[in-house]
Amino acid sequence: xxxxxxxxxxxxxxxxxxxxxxxxxxxxxxxxxxxxxxxxxxxxxxxxxxxxxxxxxxxxxxxxxxxxxxxxxxxxxxxxxxxxxxxxxxxxxxxxxxxxxxxxxxxxxxxxxxxxxxxxxxxxxxxxxxxxxxxxxxxxxxxxxxxxxxxxxxxxxxxxxxxxxxxxxxxxxxxxxxxxxxxxxxxxxxxxxxxxxxxxxxxxxxxxxxxxxxxxxxxxxxxxxxxxxxxxxxxxxxxxxxxxxxxxxxxxxxxxxxxxxxxxxxxxxxxxxxxxxxxxxxxxxxxxxxxxxxx
Numbered sequence: 001x002x003x004x005x006x007x008x009x010x011x012x013x014x015x016x017x018x019x020x021x022x023x024x025x026x027x028x029x030x031x032x033x034x035x036x037x038x039x040x041x042x043x044x045x046x047x048x049x050x051x052x053x054x055x056x057x058x059x060x061x062x063x064x065x066x067x068x069x070x071x072x073x074x075x076x077x078x079x080x081x082x083x084x085x086x087x088x089x090x091x092x093x094x095x096x097x098x099x100x101x102x103x104x105x106x107x108x109x110x111x112x113x114x115x116x117x118x119x120x121x122x123x124x125x126x127x128x129x130x131x132x133x134x135x136x137x138x139x140x141x142x143x144x145x146x147x148x149x150x151x152x153x154x155x156x157x158x159x160x161x162x163x164x165x166x167x168x169x170x171x172x173x174x175x176x177x178x179x180x181x182x183x184x185x186x187x188x189x190x191x192x193x194x195x196x197x198x199x200x201x202x203x204x205x206x207x208x209x210x211x212x213x214x215x216x217x218x219x220x221x222x223x224x225x226x227x228x229x230x231x232x233x234x235x236x237x238x239x240x241x242x243x244x245x246x247x248x249x250x251x252x253x254x255x256x257x258x259x260x261x262x263x264x265x266x267x268x269x270x271x272x273x274x275x276x277x278x279x280x281x282x283x284x285x286x287x288x289x290x291x292x293x294x295x
Contacts, residue, residue: 045078047085052078123273131262139261140254147257149248152204152219156227157183157241160193160211163232175228175241192236198243201256211238220247 045052060073091097140147157180159171167190174183180198187194195207204223208214212231216222222229229240246252285291 044074045082047082048089050085052081119274119277122277123270126273127266127269129266131265135265136258136261137254139265140257144251147252147260149246149250149252151248152223153201153246153252153256154204154207154223154242155198155201155244156207157198157239157243158193158195158207159183159187159191159239159241161191161237161239163235163237165190165237168237171239172230175239198241201246201253204245207240213238213240223247 042054043051044054044057057074057077060077061070065073157175159175161168161171167186171183171186171190173179174186180196184196187196195202204219205214208216208219212233213219213222213229223242223245227242229242231238231240246256
C-alpha cells in the first residue's frame, strides 16, 4: 500500500490498492453485501477523520467501461475528493462556520435546491417541447427589432483551391452557371477546403476566416460589387459565391434566428409552467386551510 502524507494534515490515498482492485476484479466485487460490510467496504482514502469508502464510489462504476477506464475514473475521483477534504479542513480552521447566520444560509440553500428539483421534475413531466412553425413566425414578426444583426451574414458557397489546379476553369464555370451538383462533385475531388451549404446562412467572418479576406475592412462594398468574388493567396485561390447577404444592423432572415426563437418560446413555456405550479399549490393550500398567517 502506497501512502502519501502531508506535514499539516494527515491523509492516506490507497492508489495502488485502487488500481489493482479495479484491474483484477469484476464489477460484482464492488457490490457491498449487507452481511459483509466490514469485510468488503474498504477504505480508499483518509483525510483527518473522514474516510472515503469503496461503497461511496459505486455511482462511478459503469459496466460499459473497461477495467483500465474504471481504474482511471476512480483514481481521478479519489484525488479530487482528497483535495476537497483538505480545503474543507483548512477552511474550518480559518473560519468559524458554526454560527446561526451560516446555518441559516445552509438551510436556505437546501430549501432552494429542493424547490428547484421539484420544479424541474414537474416541468419535465408537463412541458410540450414541440414549437410550431406558426408560433415561431408570429414571434419573429412581432419582435424583429430584437434580432438586428451584429455582423454581416451571407448565404452562398466557398471553395479553396490550389492555384496550380487544372480544374480552376471548371470551378469558375460551375459557380457562374449555378451548377450546385457539379460544384459539389468538383469540390469533393479537387478542393483543399469548401463550404457548400448554400441554403443556410452563415456569418461572413466564419466564411472568410483563414483567407485573404479575413482582414478586409470594406466587406460591404465587396459584397455589393458582385456575387462572384475571387481572391488569390500565395498558394491558393479562394472563391466566394455569394447568393444573398444581410449587413450589420439589418434584420436577419427567419431561418438564421429560428433556433434562438425556439429557445425563447420554450423558455416562456417553462416560466409559465413554473408560475402556474406555484399558483396552484398556493390556491390549493388556501382552500384547504393548510397555512395560517398571524399579525
